[in-house]
Amino acid sequence: ITEWHHKLSVYCQMTLKESLDECMEAMDLFLNNHFSESLERLRPRVNESMYHALIYATVLEMQAMMTFQHDDISNAGNTMKSAQEVCQRSDKIPHFQLHAEVCYAECQLQRAALTFLQDENMVSFIKGGIKVRNSYLIYKELHSFIKSQSCLKGPSHLHLEGGISFGIGAFNLTLSLFPPRILKVLEFAGFSGDKEYGLSLLRNGATGMNLRSMLCALLLLCYYTFLTFILGTGEGEVADAESLLIPFRLRYPRGAIFLFFAGRIEEIKGNIDEAVELFEDGCKAQQAWKQFHHMCYWELMWCFTYKRAWKMAYFYADLLSQESRWSKAMYIYMKAAYLSMLPKDEARPFGEDEVELFRKVRIFKQKIAGKSPPTEKFAIRKAKRYRGPSPARLPVPVLEMMYMWNGFSMISKRPELTEGMMQTLMEAEGSLLESPENEYTLDDRCVIHLLKGLCLKNQGLLQEAEECFNTVISSEKKIRFDHYLVPNTLVELSLLYIHQGRRDKAIKLLHKAKHNYKEYSMESRTQFRVHAALAKLKAEHGEEEES
Template sequence: MSHFFISFSNSSPMTLEESLDECMEALDLFLNNHFNESMERVDESMYHALIYATVLEMQAMMTFQHDDICDAGATMKSAQDLCQRWVYSISSNVDQSALVEHATQHDCKQLHAEVCYAECQLQRAALTFLQDENMVSFIKGGIKVRNSYLIYKELHSYVKSQSCLKGPSHTHLEGGISFGIGAFNLTLSLFPPRILKLLEFAGFSGDKDYGLSLLDDGATAPNLRSMLCVLLLLCYYTFLTFILGMAPLHPLLRSLTHPLGAIFLFFAGRAEEMKGNIDEAVALFEDGCKAQQAWKQFHHMCYWELMWCFTYKRAWKMAYFYADLLSKESRWSKAMYIYMKAAYLSMLPREEERPFGEDEVDLFRQVPLFKQKIAGKSPPTEKFAIRKARRYKAHCPVRLSVPVLEMMYMWNGFSMIKNRPELTEGIIQTLVEAERTLLESPENEYSLDDRCVVHLLKGMCLKNQGLLQGAEECFHKVCSSEKKLRFDHYLIPNSMVELSLLFIERGRRDEAIKLLHKAKNNYKEYSMESRTQFRIHAALAKLKAGSVDEDQTHP
C-alpha cells in the first residue's frame, strides 16, 4: 500500500455529507476485502484523512514494522492538523471547559472536526506507546490520551444538551462520540480498583455497562464509526472477556455483516471456536485466509487461532506448522512463536521424527533471543515463555512436562473445549501419561512444580467433565504445596482462583470471596500476574453484582 501525506488546501471540494457518504462506501469496500480500491477514494476532507490514517494504523499494528508505525504516525499527525484548521479551542494550553461555548458558535463541521481531532489524538497515543520505550514517550502518550478524553467528554455533554442542533450528519457525530466515550469507559473499567481510583482522581471514569451501552448504540446506528464500535465489541467479547473468563457469547456475534470479509470471517471463526465447534472454526479461519491476499497480517490472526484449534485436537504437528508460519512471517511475538514450536515438538514421542529436522532443545534455548518490548514492557506471555525455557540452558536439560497445555491454560483454552467431552478426555489422557512419566522419573529440582502443573490442568479437565469433587481435590493439592514450590509460583494464586470459581458453582459464596481476597492480596510478582488479578477483579465484581441483585429482589 502506498503512503501519502494529507495536503492542506483551504477547503475540500466536497460537502461534509458527501465526504461522509464516500467514506462509508470506502469503508464498506475495505470490509469486503477490496483494500486497494477503498484507498483510491481519498480526497482532502478530514474524514478521508482520518479513515486513511486509521487503515494505516491498523496495518502498522499488525505488521509491527518500525517504518509502518512511523508512517502511520506521520499520516495521523497530518490528519490531525487538517482537523485542527476547523478547531479554535483545542490545544493543550486551552481550558477544555471552553470547548462547548465555541462549539455553539460554529457550524456543524466544527463539531465533526473536534471529534475527528479527538480520535486522531487517541490513535496517535496508541502509536506513541508502540513506537518508543522511554518515559518521555509515555508522558507524551498520556497527555494525548487525557486531551482526547476531555474533548470527547465535552462533546458528549454538548450533543446531549438542548442547544445542540441536529443536522443531517448528526448520526455520524453521535457515532464518533459514542465510540470515544464508550471505548474509554470500557477500557478503564477493566483496571483493578486500586488503579481505577487513581485514574478517576485524574478525571477519568470507567463504567463498563455504560461503555458497552454506548458502543452498542454506536454499532447499531448507521454511521461511519459503527464498524469501529463493532470491532471493539467483538474484540472485547471474543478475546478479553473469554481469556479472563468473564462473559458468555454476545448476540453481536450472531449477526455479523460483511460475511465474506476477512475480518468478519475471523470473528465468526472465533465465535465457533468459543462454542467448541472446532472443525467449523478451522473452516472459517481457512476461508479468512483465502478471502484476500493483500494483507498477509490478517492471515497471521487466523494462523494463531488455527494453531490453538489443532492444539485442542492434540494434532501437535499441525499446530507446530502454524506456529512455524508465525515465527517466519509475523513480528508480533517471535519469542512466543519459537516457544510454541518447541513446546509442540516436545509433545511428540521422543523417537518420532521432528518436522524440518528441528530440535526442541535448540528452539527452547533460542526463546530469550527474541524478547521484545511493547509500550516499554515485555509482554507477560513472553516473560512466561522465557522463564519456562530457562531450564533448557543446562547441559542436560530437564524437559518441560506439558508446556503446550500449560500455555493453553494461560489463554483460557480449557473453556474452549468444555462442551466437547471427547476433546477434554483426550487432554486428560495426555495429562495422565505426563503424570506417569513424572512418577517414574528420578526426582529433580523441578519435579514438584511439574506435578503441580499437571494437578492444576487435570483439575480444569475434571471441572469440564462435571467431576467437581475431583477438580477441587486437584486444586487443593496445588495449594497445599505452596511452601515447597521453587519456580512456578503462579500456580498458587491461580489454583485459588480456580477453587473459588468452583466454590461459586457449588453455592459456597463466602468461601469463594475469602479465597479470592487471599489470592488478590497475598501474592505478588509471579508470572502472568496481571491476567490473574484481572480474573480476580472480574469474579469479585460478578459476586458483588449478584449480591446487589439479591438485595433488590429480597427487600
C-alpha cells in the same frame, strides 16, 4: 449577512455530507478486502477533509497494529498527527466545529494506542496516558453538549452521535476492565468505567448506519470473543457476538475480518472443525494483507492444539515464526513445545530439535513500552530449563501455555476434547513419577494438578477438581519456580465456588489472590481476572467491591 451565513451553512453541510459519503464508500471497500483501493479513495483529500484524514489514518493504524513493524507504526503515527492538524483547521469553521472536535478526540485516542505500542520508555507511556485523558475529557464535554437543548441536529448528526458513542463507549468499556491499581499507574486517578453503559453505547453505535458503526462492532467483537476470555472469567458473550455479526456477514460475505470473528465464535462454542474451516476461508478470502492470515494462523494453531494434533499445530507455529513480527520468541517457544509433546522416537518435522529451539527462545525477545511482553517473559523463563548440558524436560508446555490463553474454557463444551487433555495429563503425571526427581519436580506436579483441576471442572467433577486445586495451594511453601501457580489456582478455585454459589468463600480467595502475591509471571493478567470475578459478584449482588 444572514443570507451569506445561510449559503455558507448549506455549503458546509453539503461538503460535510459529500465527505462522509465518500468515507463510507472507502470503509465499504476496506471491509470487502479492497484495502489499497480503500486508501486510494481517501488519499486525494487527506489534507483538506478531517474525515478523509481520520479514516485514512485509522486504516494505516489497523495495518500497523497487525504488522507490528516499526516503519508502519511511525507512519501511522505521523498520519494520525497530520489528521489531527486537519481537525484543528476545521475547528475554526462554525458548522464543522463539533465534527472537528470528535475527530480530534478520536485521533488523540488512536495516537495514544500507537504510543503504547511503539515506544520503549515509561515517559512515552505516561505521554500516552495524558493523550488518553485529554481525549476522554473532550468526549465527555461533547456528550453533555449533544444531550443538551442548544445542540442543532443537522443531516450529518448521526455520524456525530456515532463518533461520540464510539468514544464514550470505548472508554467506559476499557476502563471497566482495569483493576483500580493499574488505572492509578496510568494516571487515571478518579476515572472508572461503567461496563454496561459502555456496552450499550457501542451496541447502539454498531447497529446505526454511520461512519463509526464498523469501529463499534469491531471493538465489541474483540471484547465478546477475546477480552472476556483472556482478561475475564472466560464465559464469552457468544449470543451477543453472533447477533452483532449477522448483518456484517450478510453485507460482506467474503470480508476477512468478519470471517475471522465468525471462526472465533465457532471456536468458543467448541465447534472446532467449523472454526478451522472459517479461519482457512479467511486466509483464502484475500492475499493483500498477510497480517489477517497471521491472526488466522494463531487461532488455527490453538484449534489443532485442542484436538491434540501436535504436528498440525507445530506447522502453524512454524508459519508464524517465519512470517509474523508479533512475537517471534513466543512462536519459537510454541514450536519447541509441540515437538516436545511428540513421542521420543517419532521423527521431527524439518529435522528440528526441541532442545535447540528452546535454547533459541531468548534470542528473539523484544521490548514494547520498555518492557518485554509478559507472555514472552514467561516463555523465556520456562525455556531456561533447557540451557544446561542436561535439560530438565517441561512436562506439558503446550497445555500450560494453553491455560495462559484460557484454552480450557474454550473446550469446556466438548467432553471428548477435555477427555483427550485429561489423557495427556495422566500420561505426563505417569512419566513424572517414573523419572528421577530434580529441583523442578514439585512445581511440575503442581502444574499438572492445576490443569487436571480445570479438566475435572469441565467434566462436572467438582469435588475432585477442588481437591486438585487444594493440592497446589497447600504446596505453596515448596514451590520454587512457578510462583504464578498459587494465585492462579486461587482464582480457579474461587470461580468453582462462584459456580457452586459459595459466594463468601469465593470472595475471600479472590482477595487473597489480589493482595498476597507479587512479582509472578503474567501477574497483570491474573489481576485482570480477579477484578473481573469480583466485579461479576458485585453486579450480581449490587454491592461495593473493595479496592
